[in-house]
Every structure is written in C-alpha cells, then in structure tokens.
Amino acid sequence: MVMVAGCGGAYYLYQHFNNNLTSVKVDVGSEEERPKAAGDALNILVLGTDSRQGLGREYGDEGSTGHADTTLLFHLAKDRSNATVISIPRDLMVPIPDCQSADGKTRIPGTARDMFNNSLGQSGRDPGCTWKTVEKVTGIRVDHFVEVNFEAVKTLSTAVGGVEVCAAKDIDDKDSHLKMSKGRHVVQGDEALAFVRTRHAVGFGGDLTRIPLQQQFISSMIRKIKSGDTLTSPTKLYKLADAATKALTVDSGIGSVDKLKDLATDISKVDTKNITFATVPVLDDPKDKDRLILKQPDAGQLFSMIANDRSLTDTPAPAAPADTPAAAAPATTAPTATAAPVDPKDVRVTVRNGSGTRGQSGPTVEKLKAKGFAKAAVASDAPAAATTTITHAPGQEAEAAALAAALGLPADAAEADPKADPRGPLLLVLGKDALGATSGPQQPPSEAPKDLQRVQADDTDVCAK
Template identity: 50%
Template structure:
C-alpha cells in the first residue's frame, strides 16, 4: 500500500517458485529463540510450516526475493475464507463456463454467483477446472475473488464506516493470524479504514513473472523471469502505481523534457559504450548483456570504469546522435535530465558512439532508472480491482 494511499499492489508469489529461504530466528513456546537454518533452491511454500518455520520466515524470504520489507503480515487459512466471505454477505463471482471440480468440490454453472462459506473456499482452491489447470491459474481465480471482495466492501461502505469495520474486524480476529502490530479489533479497524481510501481502479493484482524451470524435464517448479520480475519489485519498492490512473509524473523543465521528444532509432542502430561510474561492481557488464540479449542493442560494448563517480546515471551524446539517445532512453527508462548533450566517443569499431555512465542510482539491468517513468512489464499478469472478470 503506497504511503499516500493513492494506490496499492497485491503481488502473488507462486508456491512453486524456486527461492532461497534465509536463516530464520523463531520464538519457541518457552520464550527461547531457535534459529532455523535456511535452504537454497527450494519451493517458496517451504518458507511456511516446514521445519517449524513461522510467518516471519516467509516475510524474510519475501524480502530476500524482492528487496521489499513487509511492515505487517496476515495469515488466512481455510476457515478465514469461509468466515470472511460469510461476514460480508457473500462475494460475487463470474464463471465463463460450467465448473465441476471433484478435487475442490466446486460445482457451479456458467454465469454470475454469490458465494460464501464452503462454496467460497472451494472457489479459491479450484485449479484443475480453470485456465491451464495449474497453480498460476488458481492464482488468477483467487485474484478475481479478492477483487470482488474489495468491490463488495467498497460498495456497501464497510471500509468507510467505523461501525461496520468494527464488526468485520471482530470476525477477522477469529479468522486471521496477524503480527503483534495488528493483534486487536481496533488496529484491524484502523487498517481497514485506511484501505477504504483506495479507489479500486488503483488496486492492482499482479503475479511475479516466472518461467518453467529449465533444469526440469518434467515441469514442476518455476523460476523468476529476471528482468521483468526485478522491474516489478522496483516499482513496489518505489511506490509506483501499476495503473495509468495514478501514475506519478515528474515535472521537468520544458527544455529537458524535450530531449525525449522526437524520432527514435531502431535498437540495432544504437551505438553506445557502457561504463561504471558508481554502480556495484559488474554492473556495466550486466547492463551490456541486457542491452544485447533482451533489448536488441547489439552495437553496445563495455567501456570499464568511468574516470569519476556519478550520483546519477547519464547518457552523453552528440547532436547527430539524438535519435539514438531517445531510443536508448526509452529502453532504459531514462528521464530527460539523465540525457546530456555533448560529444560522441569512438567505439572499438572506430565509429562514433554514445557514452552511458551508470551512477549510484543504478538499480539493476533492465530496471527503469526513472521511477516515475516505470511501467509494469508487458508480460506481467495483472488486473485491477474495479474490473469484473469471469473465470475461464
């Protein structure tokens, strides 16, 4: 949830994603602390429940994976789905086809339904009868359920009425496991009222971009789609909305902003030398690999370390290279302020090239440097809570 409450992102992490679970200190029944050793290259769902791991272990794993530090946690078990869906008088869902799933015990005809209790639980657990029949399909149907739940809470003013929120919070205290900062009806009520400030158009449900694990012949787990995933994580860390409605816009001077306007060269025509001016060691080579292998900027090369450090990344170019500069700025998410009209340099082929100097603000290969210009990658599965979707 953004600090100014203008937007929020609910990010789903597939249970079968391969992650590193860090060491986790846990409090035992006698008050002592036991450190549960971490595990490398295991499924994400092993961070909770296995080997005595508590929700705090899952939070540590999320931080290790995303770089995002969670302020609070809630754990909703099967009973929570039944209790909360009933407490709001049912949740409206839509099916594009008939579903008869013997595994989850969900049996519903195509069309719109209001579900609660056991039926709501069956809905969020079904996977064999929707999409591709896997965990990613189940994530989509769960996101549709939560979107509808949010619309229900907004439509009947529950999230803006202290009285209604107290009643919902009373039900939640019996259905949710929460951390110590949310362990009372009053605290849950206050959180709900804060969420009530959100416009559902600016509540985005997204899923971490993943690919099938290339190490497996029989596909059972998934791995990060690195460039896209890191962009998603950076947007959440920087409080950048995934929606166009509340996208933050930096105000630049007209002359600076104008540097981004005009024709752009094709990626294959961009000539640039990349040098490190304050980013972590190896960043120039990482950015080079991204440019060549994913962005199509094949006429790029590593220029080593810059002669002086920079706080911010810059792209220096000659006037006749403006088309190339605008194209590269679009690829890297550079602001107009990062573009420095100047002189070209000669690359290893003896041809004029631009100079990209990675500063201390460099966040990783493929991650836009201007947070306000960031957009969710096209390959990220996402939806907003104001849209009614039917499970397919």
C-alpha cells in the same frame, strides 16, 4: 447519559476487537540483508495457510501444520492512487534462507532450492521465514504480514453477506466439495471456502488455475466491502470487524485496532478500478513437471516495478498546486525530448570512468551499443566523481536527454557547456553511483511484461473456466 453510554460502548468495542487480534513478533533479519524501502509505499504480505488444525477430517490432512498455500503481496502506492497484488504460486522453486523458530531459540537451516510453500510451517518455520523468502526472491521490501486460515474465508464471506462469483461452466470438484452450476452465484461460509480451494475441476487442474479464482473472489469481496450497503450498516460493519479481528494473525507492527484501522483507511482510498491482481510469471520446472520456476526477465521486470512503486494501471499523477510553477516540480527521470525523435545511431558519445573502480567504461559502452548508440567510445579515465553526468554543447539537449533516458539517469544529470563544440560528442562521465557500472545505471520499467496474467478488481465479468 447518552454521551457516557456512547463512550462506554466505544471503549468496549475497542477492547473487544483488540482482544480478538492475534499478533506475533517475527525475525526478518538485519537491515543490511533487506531490500530498501520504497518511501511511503506499503507492501503487505498476505498468507493464506492450509492448516487443518481444529477442523477435523472435513478438509483432509486432519491437524496438519499450515504451509504458505496462498500467498499475495499487496503493494499500496505511496500516493494511494493504485494498488498491485501479486500471487506467488505455492509450487514455485525458490531459495529459502536461514530462519529462526517462533520462540527465537532455534536456527532453522535454509535450503538452496525448495517449494515456496515450505517457507511456512515446514521444520517449524513461522511467517517471518516466508517474509524473508519473499524479500530474497523478489527484492521487494515487505512492511507487514497478515495471516488467514480456512476459517477466515468462511467467516469473512459470511460477515459481508456473501460474495458474488461466476462460473463459466458447471463445476463439480469432489476434493474441494464445490458443486456449482454455470452462471453467477453469491457464496459464503463453506461454499466460499470451496470456491477458493477448487482446482481439479477448472482449467488445467493445478494451482495456477486456482489463483485467478482466488483473485476473482477477493476482487468481489473488495467491491462488496466498499459498497454503501456494507459501509453504512452498523450491523454489517460490526460483523465484519468482529470476524476480521478474530480471523487475522498479524505482525506486532500492526497488532492493534488503531493501526489496522489506519491501514484499512489507506487501502480504502484506492479506487477499485486501480487495483490490479497479477500472478508472478513462471515456467514449468525442467527438473520436475509438477513444479515451477521464475520466468525471466518477466518476473524481474514485475518485481522491479513494484519495488520502485510503478503502477500496473494508468493513474494520473497528482496535480501540482495552482500557485506552483511547472518548472519548480523536480523531475525524477529524464524527460522525453519534444523535438524530432533522436536516432541513437547518430549520437556520438565519449565515455570516461570517474567511478574510482577500474574497467567500468568498456561495459557501459557495450550497453550503449546494445541500445543503439553505435558511436559510443571509451576515453581515458576522468577524475573521481560522486555522480554520473552528461556534458553537452548548446543545441544538443535532445541527444543528451535520449542518452540520459537510455541509462535511467535523472534529467539534471545532463548539463550544457557553452564552450563545448556543437559538432563534438556528448561526454558521459561515470561516477561512484554507477555501482560498478558493469551494466550501467538502471531505470525501473514503466510497463508490465507481455502476457502477464491479471485481473482488475472492478471487472465483474471474470468467470472461473
């Protein structure tokens, strides 16, 4: 009887939580238009809307349609060792592509330059339009989206028994209704919502000031959910699952309790110290002091790291099995030479074009010279080649590795030719994979931009200033 009752209860809960969920199907364009996926890595778009529908006049703009007020792109590494969460400011000026209305019957024209938060709600745009906008701006493949509103912040913070936050000074914000003394506080419900909405009484008073507060709040909530106090309490777990499934709108790809549970399990594998929150690097828009533009090349550097599954935290690579020879592990990028450092200005390189497209050697030589390979030179075209290769004489391994690293080529692109003159130049043959070779093959960055705003999820000393 106990077993039957238990199974019946589990089925009831499963149906209950499934019925709580709201899932929608969105149009994100054809595969040809979208960035390539990063293997088993996952990118979840989290949309915090400022919809006031059903909330009366308490928060102003009664009944207004929700826009992309708070947007987070949550990147989960393919080996689940780390996660990166980037905040996209709502005032960022971006191109918004053509979109389809929620019912799929109406085309909504895109705009060449618009506020990011208008990618949702404005002119009937749905989360699929924000999804497409993020992919277009960042070059990062999005896998799923999760949408939350004001009520979600209130119910989720209450379900976990409150979230600890910190204020570095007294805060009295009449717009968000937050009145908080200096120090640490546990907030939930309306006070939690007021904390993540406040901006006029902290920092410079804008959206960029509010973002670190939101990152602090979410980091603290993650710590609270992962704590034994929450995970070992059936009552708290039920309240959290009930609140979450009622609060979330998700895409149809994760529109069931089973799929959300699998996603939560993946996220739970990441150590809190390896979850990094950061804000997309931006500058004031020279055309409008109240708007922002991407700060380049910093923003592109951050986007490239995420698109190529590079971590913002130092996480050790998974250990190889004990019976696996070290030499059997394939290298994905050129190794650093263990011999004396190579000075690029002393390395002679001959560049031949085998890409099948004329005029590719010259730009590659210019790129190499910009990287210090002053003795790079153009030679006659080579027969057509599928891949880019480096040929060198025995004893020139360090020079070849340095050249491969400069071009972002894999280690096996360099090959020794026993007949090559050890006093001669390295031979670089551009293949079809050079993609036009106007800038040469690119290696994903391994370090984040300098001065990147960031918050570590395990940092308990972050306070609103």
